[in-house]
Amino acid sequence: MEIILALALFLIFLIILALGLVVVVLGTLKKGKMGINLAKTGCAQCGEPMPAIRKPANLRQALWGGWTCKQCGTENDKWGRQIRP
Numbered sequence: 255m256e257i258i259l260a261l262a263l264f265l266i267f268l269i270i271l272a273l274g275l276v277v278v279v280l281g282t283l284k285k286g287k288m289g290i291n292l293a294k295t296g297c298a299q300c301g302e303p304m305p306a307i308r309k310p311a312n313l314r315q316a317l318w319g320g321w322t323c324k325q326c327g328t329e330n331d332k333w334g335r336q337i338r339p
């Protein structure tokens with residue numbers, strides 16, 4: 255009986271993991287918040303490359319990525335698109 259319970263828990267864990275993966279893959283394809291950007295991007299305004307180590311300037315950057323350009327001060331998301339306040 256315990257084995258069935260353990261298997262069921264393991265299956266639920268796998269399903270949650272798979273759903274999380276689907277969300278991240280879809281987010282990456284649609285360039286959404288949940289996506290992961292592995293490519294190097296630059297500033298939308300001046301083209302300054304994104305620093306390898308980013309220090310989040312605000313909560314949104316900490317949660318969803320993105321950075322503030324040190325050349326021109328433009329706030330970009332992790333896809334290199336300008337964020338308009």
Ligand SMILES: [Zn+2]
Binds near residue numbers: 298
């Ligand atoms: Zn810039």
